Every structure is written in structure tokens, then in C-alpha cells.
Amino acid sequence: MPGFFSPFITKPDSVSQIMLKVLLALIPGIALYVWYFGPAILVSITLASLTALATEALMLRLRNRPIAPFLKDNSALLTGWLLALSIPPLAPWWLVVVGTAFAISVSKHLYGGLGNNPFNPAMIGYAVLIISFPVQMTQWLSPHGLGSVELGFIEQLNYIFLGVFPEGIKLDALTMATPLDTLKTQLHLDGHVGEILAMPIYGRLAGHGSEMVAAGFLFGGLYLLATRIISWHIPVVYLGTLFAVAGLFHLLDPAHYVEPLFHWFSGAAMIGAFFILTDPITSPTTHRGKLIFAFGAGLLTYLIRAFGGFPDGMAFATLLMNICVPLIDAYTQPKVFGKKEQKP
Amino acid sequence: MRTLHPFHGGIHPATHKAQSNQKPIAQAALPSKLIIPLHQHVGNSAKPVVEVGQRVLKGQIIGAPEGHVSSAVHAPTSGVIAAIDMQQVAHPSGIPDLCITLIPDGHDEWIAREPCDDWKAESHTDLRHRLRDAGVVGLGGAAFPSDMKLYAHKHKIKTLVLNGAECEPYITCDDLLMRERAAEILQGAEIMRALLYAEEVLIGIEDNKPEAISAMRAAVLDGKHERVEVIAVPTVYPGGGAKQLIRVLTGIEVAAGVRSTNLGVQCFNVGTAYSTWRAIRHGEPLISRIVTVTGNVGQPQNFETLLGTPVNELVAQTGQLPGTTGYIMGGPMMGIRLPSAKVGVIKATNCIIAASDKLFPPALPALPCIRCTRCVDVCPAELQPQELYWFAQSKNLLKAQEYHLFDCIECGACSYVCPSNIPLVQYYRFAKSEIWAQETSKKAADAARERHEYREQRIEREKQEKADKLAAKEKAAQEAKAQRASAPLPNPLPQAGEGANVADAPVDADPENTMQLKIQAAIDHAKQQATVIKPKNTEQLTPQQQAEIAEIEARRARIRELALSSADEHTDGQGDK
Incomplete structure (x- = not known):
């Protein structure tokens, strides 16, 4: 029986397929993550996925919504993955669980669930964790070959779930600050960019290992662009703004402001440009709006990185711009068919 | 080479045209009966001009155009009018409309062209x-x-x-x-x-x-x-x-x-x-058109079809296949689902698609909008369908109009691409009909208010007129009295014979005054009566009742006006003489 009203045909496309493609696009970056930092991240992703699905189901039940169709939409999984990728892989298990549960329950379902959340849930989860547990949130694993000691997978599992290390090893020996964090600290100590970048944690463009992970996300992002899951507006303008502002400061004072490519391949810039800022629910719908949104996010990211208190500015830049979305949309409505300036 | 100006958006659904365009146009067989709606066009319904039992010729007008925007309806073949009654028509609502049923006599005899x-x-x-x-x-x-x-x-x-x-x-x-x-x-x-x-x-x-x-x-x-x-x-x-x-x-x-x-x-x-x-x-009047019959049928083809041909009789000529669940008139993007297979083909019937679950799977349950803006990308009117959906859903009709709801041509491209399977066009149709309904009731209310205000004014004016008349009369009476008092009596010494009249004199001396008193008494009495019989529930009338009352009042006023003007004419005429 066809539906009651036209159109009677639809394109075979669904929310769950879109979300699935985004998840797939994350895989190159995750693979490189595992290559450089070991398999601990897979544990975080699994934990986050399970927590996300369980929280989603619980919240749907509490809200008297059908559970199966929403669990199958893959949106909770995506939130879980993005959050897991923002948390240090060797973090204790409860950190991932608390962050994901908060992201799904408070920032998504309390606002009305899928499609109604004003803020990116993964970034809310990250913000909650970095404010509440700053110590745990800044103990990042050293990349493969850089740390004084390295843990095997079983030993990593032991630490994540039980909090125990093998005899004689301490957490400090395994972890280090992120390349962005190190840069910031060293600059505060009157270091010069040139000297700082000579440190072993830096690679060709940015952090050793992490720059390759960022490249993986760039690759996945290009796939999203090619399959038209996302449009060019946000990634291009975001990265462009970040590059331009960083480039300006670098030109003015190369000793204290690192070159723009470093910013591209550090921290969450790449994953943010293609996977986080482009979240359709929390970004503007008009083309002009997307440009403004991405420009603001790029500018804020740089300002927080260069002058703020946090090592990376991506999450807060995203959240700050999320607030502006309704306003941006309202003021960037395009002219409709027949109501434009008629061409001469 | 002419430069073309492509429009924004659009979609590329599978065309399915090769099914029905391989064979030439065929003449559809004469059906057993023709059900011809009198309202097949935009504007006023045609008015039936034939009677049941009457024989009509092919091309004879059976429905005459009525009013400015209307169109004639003709007998598609010769035969006998079997009925003029309400029947289901090709409209998704299934609400019946006036139709003429014609039983063909098989002669296909033309009227003089x-x-x-x-x-x-x-x-x-x-x-x-x-x-x-x-x-x-x-x-x-x-x-x-x-x-x-x-x-x-x-x-x-x-x-x-x-x-x-x-x-x-x-x-x-x-x-x-x-x-x-x-x-x-x-x-x-x-x-x-x-x-x-x-x-x-x-x-x-x-x-x-x-x-x-x-x-x-x-x-x-x-x-x-x-x-x-x-x-x-x-x-x-x-x-x-x-x-x-x-x-x-x-x-x-x-x-x-x-x-x-x-x-x-x-x-x-x-x-x-x-x-x-x-x-x-x-x-040759418009009595037939070409109709594509396709979808879940054995031999999809185009037919030169008499208007009024029942859809099931038309489809039967293409070999029906099992699994047909209904019929779509028009295309799958903007067509309508027919309420019954027995409705007649009308002037707007370009295509009949036999639907099956395989061709048109039932719609999937809708998920919330994720603002992906695929609808924006395909909208040929360059609207923001996701915003319109939001406003229509929350019945924020003003906002929907601000976002150009009425620029929507209901092409269905947004619904087609929506990954959340939201029936967007239905939301827009709903919002539009809500706005139309609101406007109609607002107009009615405005008219009622105007009538009421007019009535109040009229009552006030009549009161004033009465008072003026009364005052004028009184004044005239006073003057008359004064005149009589000052004038010398024609016969100051009453004669003996007239003595009997003396006692009555004061009364006779002022007949006007007596009349005044009587009139005043009558008015008072009438007023009293009016307050006694005054309806007590006039305070809380429904707007509809008020409107009805106002209408009656207006009608009365009109009659009175007519009466007055005719009276005027009458007096004028007399004056001329």
C-alpha cells in the first residue's frame, strides 16, 4: 500500500547510513592512533560505545520513546567515538563512562534527544571531564618509541580497569603532555619556537605520531566531502581561518608563534574541522551561516590555544559557536526563488 | 545555441518511463459507463444542463460553465444520462462530488460540430x-x-x-x-x-x-x-x-x-x-485525453481515453497483475492516491499508476530532523524546508509565512531526499490549510463585527431621530398655544346659548396638549412593555448567533430603506404633478 500522500517514493538514504559513513571515515585516523600509541584507544572506544548505547536506551525508556529505531540510528555511537578520541587512552575506565553518560543523557536527551541538542554532545562530555578531572585528562600516552617504558596491551587493560601497574612503573613514566601543551608551557618558560620544536616529541609538522593521526582524520574528512555527507564550507573556512590567523602571528613574531601548519596537525583541529564542527544538528543550516560559524570557531580555537588557559581550544570554540547557531541562522536566511535581485 | 538557466536544486529519481513509452497511443475501449464529474477544473463547478433519462450526443454540453472562472463539460460519447448524483471523484479525500453518469449507446454519434x-x-x-x-x-x-x-x-x-x-x-x-x-x-x-x-x-x-x-x-x-x-x-x-x-x-x-x-x-x-x-x-470539445497506464500492469501503454472512463475499466485493458494495492493518479512525486478504482478519468488525469508494495514500499517511520539540509540542497524554490518543518510542526504559522511557506510548490523533492523519512510536504500542506482556515474565520468575524457596529449605530440614530421629532412637535405645540393666547378672542362674550360649552372650553382650548399627554402615556406604556418582554439572554450570544441577528437586522434595515425610498418616489411624483 503506498502512503496516503505524495511523494510515494523516497531516496534510499537514512540517518543511520549517514552516521555509519561518518564512523567509517574515522577509521583511518583510529588505525594510525593504534599504530603510534598502542591499542589502548580501542578499549576507550569500546567502553564509550557500550556506555553510549546503554545510556541512550535508558534515556529513551525514561522518555517513553521507541528504543530500537533510535539505537539503530548510530548517532549515540558517533558521540561515544568522538568523545573517546578526545580522552587520553590510558585514562581510567570510569572517566570514559562518566563523560559519555553525561554527554548522552544531559546534553542530548535532556534537550529532547536526536536533532534537538543545541550543543555537540561529545564536546560537552569533553568540557565536563577537563574541568572536573584535569589531571586524568592531561595524562596522554607517549607515542611509540618515545617513552622510557611501554606497556603491553594486557598491562594497559590492567591499569584502565583495575588501576594497577606492573612493579616499579609509574604513570608519569608512560605519559606526557600533548605537543600543544608542551609548546605552551615551554613558551611560558621563555623558550623559543625553534628550540621547542627540536624536542623529540615533535615530528615533521607537529607532534610526533599525533600529526599522523590528524592526517588520518583529514583523509577520512576528504571521504566525507567526496560522498557529500558534509559540505566544504565548514572545514575549508575553519582550517583557512586557523591558518590565516596563526600565519599572521607567526609572521609578526616567529620566535613566539608557531607556524600555521603546526596548528592544523595538532590537537583536535582536523577531527574538529571534519567531524565535530560539521555535526549538522549543532551547526548552521545556511551556507553563509556555515561560513560565519566556521570563521568564529577557527578564530576562537587559535585565541584559546595561543592566549587561553587550556592547551587546546577546539572544544570550547565549538561550544561557544554552537550557542550562536540560532542567531546565525536567523540572520543569514537566503533570498528565495523569484525574490532575488533580478539580473539585468 | 540558447543559454539555459538551470534552477537551484532538483532530484534525479528513477524515471520508469521506458515501461510505457515503447508502444504507440492506443484507443481505449468504450467503457460500460462514464462517470463525469462536473468539477474537473479550477473555478466554479459546471452546472448540469441535462436530465436523467435524456439521450445525449457525443460532444454535447452536459455541464455549462458558470461564472467567470469555469469550464464546460461534455458528453464524451453518445448515450443516455443514467444519473446526476454525488459520487466519489479523483480526489484523495474521497469526498463525493456531483457527477453525471452516462451509459454509452455504442453509436458514438457526434453532435453537429x-x-x-x-x-x-x-x-x-x-x-x-x-x-x-x-x-x-x-x-x-x-x-x-x-x-x-x-x-x-x-x-x-x-x-x-x-x-x-x-x-x-x-x-x-x-x-x-x-x-x-x-x-x-x-x-x-x-x-x-x-x-x-x-x-x-x-x-x-x-x-x-x-x-x-x-x-x-x-x-x-x-x-x-x-x-x-x-x-x-x-x-x-x-x-x-x-x-x-x-x-x-x-x-x-x-x-x-x-x-x-x-x-x-x-x-x-x-x-x-x-x-x-x-x-x-x-x-471538437475536450472529451478525451491521453492517459499513461503503468506501474504494476502487464502491458503499460498510453491510451486515448474518454473522460469519465472508470479507472478500473481502463487499467483492465493493460492486463492487471496480482499485488496491486491501489492506484495513483499523476506521478509518484505529486500524484494523488485514488480513493477508489471506480472513479472516472478527468481532464487532469495524465497517468494512472497501479501501485504495489514492490514499487512503492510503505513509508518508514519518521525520525527527528537532524538538520542535514539535504532538503535545502534540492529545493527548487530555494526555501529552508527544515525551518518550515520546524515551524509547521510547532504550529508557528506566522514564522512559517515569514520563511516563505507559500512559495513552496509542493514538488516533494525535500520529502524524497529526507534521510529521516519526514513527510515534509504534508507538514507544509497542513500549515497552509491551517492558515487558510484562520483567514476565513477571521474574515467572518470581521464581517460580523462590522454588522454589529452598524446596527448599534443605526439604533442610536433612530433613537435620536425619534427624540428630534418629538422635540419638534412639542415646540410646534407650544408655539401654537402661544399664538392662540396672544390672539384676540373672536367672540369674547359668550352668548347664553353657548353657555353649555363654557365648561368644556379649557379642554377644547388646547386639544394639542391632550394629545401630547395621550402620546406620552402611550410611549411610557410601550416602554414599560418593552422592558417586560425584553429578552434576557441577549448578553451572551455566540458569535454565530450575533452574526445571524446582525444579518437579520441588516435585512430589515434594507427593507425599510427600500420602503422609504419608494415612499419618497411616491411623494416626489405627487409633487411633480
Whole structure:
């Protein structure tokens, strides 16, 4: 029986397929993550996925919504993955669980669930964790070959779930600050960019290992662009703004402001440009709006990185711009068919 | 090569046209009965002019046009009128409408036709009348009376656009018409061009119909038509929407609420041009049209079909397949689901699709909107469908209008691409109908209020008039009294014989005064009575009751006015004498 009203045909496309493609696009970056930092991240992703699905189901039940169709939409999984990728892989298990549960329950379902959340849930989860547990949130694993000691997978599992290390090893020996964090600290100590970048944690463009992970996300992002899951507006303008502002400061004072490519391949810039800022629910719908949104996010990211208190500015830049979305949309409505300036 | 002006958005659904465009147009068999609705066009319903039991001839008017915007309805074949009653019609609501049922007698006997050998010799008014009497309406789906669109008005019309785009999937009736009857389409276009004083004729055909394009181009050359151009336009739905086709061919965008003629363009379907020619040249009214029968049928094909042919009898000729769950009239993007297979084919029926679950799977449950803006990317009206959905859903109708709800052409492209399976167009239809309903009730309320205010005013005025009259009378009486008092008595010493009258004198001396008293008493009495019998529940009347009362009052006032004016005339007449 066809539906009651036209159109009677639809394109075979669904929310769950879109979300699935985004998840797939994350895989190159995750693979490189595992290559450089070991398999601990897979544990975080699994934990986050399970927590996300369980929280989603619980919240749907509490809200008297059908559970199966929403669990199958893959949106909770995506939130879980993005959050897991923002948390240090060797973090204790409860950190991932608390962050994901908060992201799904408070920032998504309390606002009305899928499609109604004003803020990116993964970034809310990250913000909650970095404010509440700053110590745990800044103990990042050293990349493969850089740390004084390295843990095997079983030993990593032991630490994540039980909090125990093998005899004689301490957490400090395994972890280090992120390349962005190190840069910031060293600059505060009157270091010069040139000297700082000579440190072993830096690679060709940015952090050793992490720059390759960022490249993986760039690759996945290009796939999203090619399959038209996302449009060019946000990634291009975001990265462009970040590059331009960083480039300006670098030109003015190369000793204290690192070159723009470093910013591209550090921290969450790449994953943010293609996977986080482009979240359709929390970004503007008009083309002009997307440009403004991405420009603001790029500018804020740089300002927080260069002058703020946090090592990376991506999450807060995203959240700050999320607030502006309704306003941006309202003021960037395009002219409709027949109501434009008629061409001469 | 003409520069085309592609419109924004659009979609590329599977066309399914090859199913039905492989075979030539066939003549559909004469059905057992014809169910002919009297309202097949935009505007007023036609008025039945035949009686049950009457024999009618093919082409005889059975429904006459009524009012300004209306169109005639004719007997599609000769036979007997079996019924004039309410029956289900080709409308998704299933609400019955007045139909004439005709039982064909099989003779197919024409009424005397009035062919016109040289239409150029006819006046334009006559040509338009002929079209109106021939029941020619737009055959692209809107069914707007064509004579109404063939005025040049005060704006100069440069371009006549003939729409042969046929962008909806499955439909091939225009394709086949252009392949087989190109010359007559062009002749019809020449009549239209003349009526519009248009300079050029542009015929837009989607490039997935190469046979139709070449047939039309050949006919342009053969017929030596000047300034007539057949243009292949890109295949993209809804490229056959009038606004979209006009934009593609001329670059002109016709905004919502603007007439294309104001911008120098008029647009007709190719089928309408063909019917125009048949009506003018051969005197044949619109009694049949080409209908594509396709979908879940054995032999999909186009049929020259008499109007009123029941859908099931038409579909039966193509070999029905099992699994048919219903019928769609029109295409799958903008068509309607027929309430029954027994409804008659109407002037707007371009296609009948037998639907099955395989061809049209039931709609999936809708998920929330994720603002992915795929709908924005495909919207040919360049709207923000996701915002309109949001406003329609929350019944924020003002906001919906602010976001150009009424610019939506309901093409369905947004619903087609929505990954959340939201039936967006239905939300827009709902919002539009809510707004219309609100406007209607607002108008009614305004009218009632005006009537009420008028009544209050009138009562006040009448009161004032009465008081004035009374005052004038009183004044006149006083003056009269004063005059009498000052005047010398004609007979100061009453004679003995008249003595009997003396006692009565004071009373007789002032008859006016007595009258005054009596009148006053009567008025007081009437007032008292009025307060006694005054209805007590007039305070809390429903608006409807108030409206009714106001209406009655208005009617009374009118009668009184008429009475007064006739009385005036009467006195005037006397005065003249």
C-alpha cells in the first residue's frame, strides 16, 4: 500500500547510513592512533560505545520513546567515538563512562534527544571531564618509541580497569603532555619556537605520531566531502581561518608563534574541522551561516590555544559557536526563488 | 545555441518511463459507463444542463460553465444520462462530488460540430468563447480554464512557453503526444501565440525524450513555423514545473503570487495546445485525453481515453497483475492516491499508476530532523524546508509565512531526499490549510463585527431621530398655544346659548396638549412593555448567533430603506404633478 500522500517514493538514504559513513571515515585516523600509541584507544572506544548505547536506551525508556529505531540510528555511537578520541587512552575506565553518560543523557536527551541538542554532545562530555578531572585528562600516552617504558596491551587493560601497574612503573613514566601543551608551557618558560620544536616529541609538522593521526582524520574528512555527507564550507573556512590567523602571528613574531601548519596537525583541529564542527544538528543550516560559524570557531580555537588557559581550544570554540547557531541562522536566511535581485 | 538557466536544486529519481513509452497511443475501449464529474477544473463547478433519462450526443454540453472562472463539460460519447448524483471523484479525500453518469449507446454519434477553416479570420473574443465552450483547460495537471490564460492584458507578452518537459517519473503521455501529433500541437501553439500577441514560442522538452524532441523539431520545419524553438532541457525533477521551466528557458523567476504574464511569459502544457487546436479547427470539445497506464500492469501503454472512463475499466485493458494495492493518479512525486478504482478519468488525469508494495514500499517511520539540509540542497524554490518543518510542526504559522511557506510548490523533492523519512510536504500542506482556515474565520468575524457596529449605530440614530421629532412637535405645540393666547378672542362674550360649552372650553382650548399627554402615556406604556418582554439572554450570544441577528437586522434595515425610498418616489411624483 503506498502512503496516503505524495511523494510515494523516497531516496534510499537514512540517518543511520549517514552516521555509519561518518564512523567509517574515522577509521583511518583510529588505525594510525593504534599504530603510534598502542591499542589502548580501542578499549576507550569500546567502553564509550557500550556506555553510549546503554545510556541512550535508558534515556529513551525514561522518555517513553521507541528504543530500537533510535539505537539503530548510530548517532549515540558517533558521540561515544568522538568523545573517546578526545580522552587520553590510558585514562581510567570510569572517566570514559562518566563523560559519555553525561554527554548522552544531559546534553542530548535532556534537550529532547536526536536533532534537538543545541550543543555537540561529545564536546560537552569533553568540557565536563577537563574541568572536573584535569589531571586524568592531561595524562596522554607517549607515542611509540618515545617513552622510557611501554606497556603491553594486557598491562594497559590492567591499569584502565583495575588501576594497577606492573612493579616499579609509574604513570608519569608512560605519559606526557600533548605537543600543544608542551609548546605552551615551554613558551611560558621563555623558550623559543625553534628550540621547542627540536624536542623529540615533535615530528615533521607537529607532534610526533599525533600529526599522523590528524592526517588520518583529514583523509577520512576528504571521504566525507567526496560522498557529500558534509559540505566544504565548514572545514575549508575553519582550517583557512586557523591558518590565516596563526600565519599572521607567526609572521609578526616567529620566535613566539608557531607556524600555521603546526596548528592544523595538532590537537583536535582536523577531527574538529571534519567531524565535530560539521555535526549538522549543532551547526548552521545556511551556507553563509556555515561560513560565519566556521570563521568564529577557527578564530576562537587559535585565541584559546595561543592566549587561553587550556592547551587546546577546539572544544570550547565549538561550544561557544554552537550557542550562536540560532542567531546565525536567523540572520543569514537566503533570498528565495523569484525574490532575488533580478539580473539585468 | 540558447543559454539555459538551470534552477537551484532538483532530484534525479528513477524515471520508469521506458515501461510505457515503447508502444504507440492506443484507443481505449468504450467503457460500460462514464462517470463525469462536473468539477474537473479550477473555478466554479459546471452546472448540469441535462436530465436523467435524456439521450445525449457525443460532444454535447452536459455541464455549462458558470461564472467567470469555469469550464464546460461534455458528453464524451453518445448515450443516455443514467444519473446526476454525488459520487466519489479523483480526489484523495474521497469526498463525493456531483457527477453525471452516462451509459454509452455504442453509436458514438457526434453532435453537429462547427469546424473553423480559418481561425485567423475569427475575432479573439470568439476564439476564447469557443475554447470556453469546448471545455479546454490546462492538461498539465492544474486544469485551469485556458481561455482565462489567453489574454494579453496590459502587459506585453514576449514568450509563450510550451511545457513538454514531463519531469515526473512514470508519465509518458506528453512524450507520446509530441511524437505522434507534433504538427497539431504547433498549430494550437500558433492560436495561443496569436491570442497572447506573443513574439516567440519556446518548447521545453527534457533531454530524456529524444524522439519527441526530433519529432517536434521536424514539425517546426515542416510547418514553417517562425520563431518557434524546440529546446532540450536537462532532465531534473521538477524541471517541468511551470516556474522552473520558465526559469530554465528564459532566466525569468516568477515569484509566488506574481503572474508570469506580468513578466512577459505565459506557459501551457503541450497537451493543452493540442486540445486548443482540436477545439478551434475541428470544433471538437475536450472529451478525451491521453492517459499513461503503468506501474504494476502487464502491458503499460498510453491510451486515448474518454473522460469519465472508470479507472478500473481502463487499467483492465493493460492486463492487471496480482499485488496491486491501489492506484495513483499523476506521478509518484505529486500524484494523488485514488480513493477508489471506480472513479472516472478527468481532464487532469495524465497517468494512472497501479501501485504495489514492490514499487512503492510503505513509508518508514519518521525520525527527528537532524538538520542535514539535504532538503535545502534540492529545493527548487530555494526555501529552508527544515525551518518550515520546524515551524509547521510547532504550529508557528506566522514564522512559517515569514520563511516563505507559500512559495513552496509542493514538488516533494525535500520529502524524497529526507534521510529521516519526514513527510515534509504534508507538514507544509497542513500549515497552509491551517492558515487558510484562520483567514476565513477571521474574515467572518470581521464581517460580523462590522454588522454589529452598524446596527448599534443605526439604533442610536433612530433613537435620536425619534427624540428630534418629538422635540419638534412639542415646540410646534407650544408655539401654537402661544399664538392662540396672544390672539384676540373672536367672540369674547359668550352668548347664553353657548353657555353649555363654557365648561368644556379649557379642554377644547388646547386639544394639542391632550394629545401630547395621550402620546406620552402611550410611549411610557410601550416602554414599560418593552422592558417586560425584553429578552434576557441577549448578553451572551455566540458569535454565530450575533452574526445571524446582525444579518437579520441588516435585512430589515434594507427593507425599510427600500420602503422609504419608494415612499419618497411616491411623494416626489405627487409633487411633480
